[in-house]
Amino acid sequence: MKSLLLPPHPKERRIVFKNAWTQGYTPDIDCYVKNGGYAELKKALSMKPEEIIDEVKKANLRGRGGAGFPCGVKWGFIRRDDGKPHYITCNGDESEPGTFKDRYILHNDPHQLIEGMAIAAFALNVNLAYIYIRCEFPKAAAIVAKAIEEAKAKGFLGKNICGSGFDVDIYVHQGAGAYICGEETSLIESLEGKRPYPRIKPPYFPAVLGLYMSPTIVNNVETFCHVKQIFKIGSDEYAKMGTPGDGGTRVMCVSGDVMRPGPYEIPAGGVTLGELINDVCGGMKPGRKLKAIIPGGSSSKILRAGETFKMKVKGPDGEMIEKEVPLLDLVMDSSTLAAAGSMMGSGGVIVMDDSRNMLWALNNLNTFYAHESCGQCTPCREGVLWIDKMTTRMVNGEGIAQDPATLKNVADNIAGRTVCAFGEAASWPVQSFLEKFPEEFQVASN
Amino acid sequence: MDKHAAPSNGSRQADQIPTDLLTKIDEAVTHYPVSKRSASLPLLHLWQNHFGFVDDSGINWIANRLELQPINILELVTFYPWFRQQAAGKVCIRVCRTLPCALAGSYEVRDAFCKAAGIDPNAPPHGHSPPVSADGKFSVEFVECLASCGSAPVALVNDDLLEDITPEGTAVILSQYN
Structure with missing residues (x-):
């Protein structure tokens, strides 16, 4: 795996990618613990489960898989004491063309994911969790499985974690090359050993009728990593990094015809499309002009160079006014891209230049x-x-x-x-x- | 079942299960305390990793091990692109076909891999039986997005992700796996 050990761009703020990009950082548990790892799990285990969910809500964490659903609200659908078994599954079936962030986390910083999941498991009263990793990441699956063993040996997973009396086991489950398994109900069917035909909603909302027909929370790899970071940074600070309703940072994956394609971790709403392409990614290739941008994974609607969008923005007196906003001035956050008729989606930005048909x-x-x-x-x-x-x-x-x-x-x-x-x-x-x-x-x- | 399935020297895979594979299978089943059926994909992976593909005897054996009907396993093998009912090359080359890699030249890379391996690049691009070189050493096929679009074009060669591949570099890559 190519290591992009560039120092962070001034627009970047590396939180979930901090360890993954640090020279000399290794994926083993000793390195993780030496750098403060699992302190947030211990902190969470001393809190009430409802307080944990409240923190995630206050942080305004939105799911990083594509749909952008508020994570704390999703967790709030689970009733801890309903007497049913609950499950969490981590969606590591990253397959949306243009999206490429999971591999870096799974290879370089697997314990961050495990810690985030353990916190979620405690908050949601979950004793059994799975990490669904697409089989095209065979090394990642092995690295994460090893990390789980390490965490178990140190008492961060398994029976009575950190002496709390709470038990949780996590297992890796490998997919088999089907994009559809990234859809959460399809992922659940796949985890049940079936053809991954998505289930119809309602009634099969995973939080109600998920894995084995029990309440289940499915979150993206990056989302679980953010959960850990919320407890490290504090929900208020975390929320402040982003925009109202969209807290923290998010990894934007830029590919296609730019000088420096790659994954960049940027505060939500922290850059415009123009800054992302021309500044962070070094602009278009020599002699080439921008033609089109697919801003949120291959499924998001394409935007054309030169087009403008009627947007409601804050005027000089603070009231909302309508304004024509050029494409490259669009702020990269969920609401702006939605207002422009596309979406933030999975954060996969595919850029095409004027040589493309x-x-x-x-x-x-x-x-x-x-x-x-x-x-x-x-x-x-x-x-x-x-x-x-x-x-x-x-x-x-x-x-x-x-x-x-x-x-x-x-x-x-x-x-x-x-x-x-x-x-x-x-x-x-x-x-x-x-x-x-x-x-x-x-x-x-x- | 698949009438095109390659004969595996007349022998059945289920008659040749080594002890260490059985141990791994037993371990995998313990990961699914609620439902053994959940172990279908893990068992298929273990089986294919060992034998290279899954024959009829494998489908029956796995179904039997998990107390399922053979159709419950066969329908997975025919649905999921990763599983095969015929052998691929010893070195399995999966070139990413999807847009960011295509922008960076993945079609040229696929053709160059085919040429270097002596495979007809016009063979069907998708499906369960990728074109294999005459000596059985290499198979080359397109797969959909491998989630490494920032270092396109990429390919998965056995378990290794190779990035920023050029058509000129493909022959050297093959020699490294020879």
């Missing part, structure tokens, strides 16, 4: 979704295959004049008609590429 790029994504549709719902199973066939035909110069309209029609009839959000994830690229770059999809009348 948008039909080709969309076709690449369509092939991805066609390969990854689980096949449970007809609109998705059939629709994404047709979308892929159509753009493949167009790339090969065999498009017909009505193709763009047909593409849009098929995409419009997938979104909103499927059990899980994969339908939207596959449709949004088609809809947004067609809307933002119509000229690249026109086929001469024949």
Whole structure:
């Protein structure tokens, strides 16, 4: 794994990535404990479970997997004393194209994740937890499994952790190459040993009917790491780092046509898209101009260079006024990107320059979704295959004049008609590429 | 079952289970105290890591071990792209195909790997039977996003993630795994 031992950019604030990027830091428990590790678990074990959940709520931690649901609110759905077994599962099935943060944490700082999960387990009265790691991370799975053994040997996991009387076991569970398992109910089905067909919500909200039909919390790898950091930094300080309603830092993964692609940990709302691309990532390649940005993983809607967005912003007198905001001035936080018609998603920013053909790029994504549709719902199973066939035909110069309209029609009839959000994830690229770059999809009348 | 499944020298995998594999299987089952069925994927991984693929006897054996029907295991093997019913190359090369890697030249990298390994790059890109070189040494296939887009193009060669690969560098990579 490439080690990017660059000093942090001034816009960065490394919290969950601090150890992972420190020269000489090793993933073993001795190094972790020497650097203050597991102190937050001990602190949490001395608190009341409700106080722990309140801290996470106050910190305004949003899930880092893609949907951005407030973590403390999710935890609040669990009733500790309902007499049922509870579970937590960590979603390490990172597969959203453009997103690449988990491997660094799992390889370089696995105990941070384990500590975060142990805190969550205590707060939610969970005695059994799983870390679902995609099998394309075979070394990560081995490193985390070893870290779990180390933590158990030192009394941070297993029976009566840190003398608290509380028991928790964590196991690694490897996926088998299916993107759909990143969807939380699909992940649960996979963990139950089944084909990972997503469950329909309601009634199968994991916090109500999750793993083995018991209340279950599914959180992303980065999210659990933030939980640990909240107890280190304090919920107030943590919340202050971000924007109202979106606390702390988040890892933004920039890929594509920039000079310095990579994962950068930045306070929520701490940079604009322009600062991220031109400043943090060193700008476009020599002689090239920005053409398009996919701001939150491949499923998020594409944005076009030069476009502006009508936004409500704070005026000089403090009241909200409407203003035209250029693309590169968009602040990287959940609400701004949502207002711009896209989303922060998983934090995966894919940048494309003026040498790129948008039909080709969309076709690449369509092939991805066609390969990854689980096949449970007809609109998705059939629709994404047709979308892929159509753009493949167009790339090969065999498009017909009505193709763009047909593409849009098929995409419009997938979104909103499927059990899980994969339908939207596959449709949004088609809809947004067609809307933002119509000229690249026109086929001469024949 | 799969009529295209490669004959494994006429022998059944289930007749050749070594003790250490059995030990690992027993250990894996203990990780799922609530439901043995949850151990399906771990057992398939252990099986495939040892034998290289999962034959009919393996599917039956795992089903029997977990008190399931063979279909409960077969449906996993046919769904999850990672599992195979035929052998891949001894050195298994999985090149990331998805957008950030494609922008960085992953199609050229895949073609160069194929050329260096003597494999037809026009063979079907996806599925359970990747194209294998005549000597059985290498298989080259596209896979979807490997979650390392910042160092694209990347490939998983056996358990190793290789980053920033160039088409010119592929022959050297193959020689290192030879």
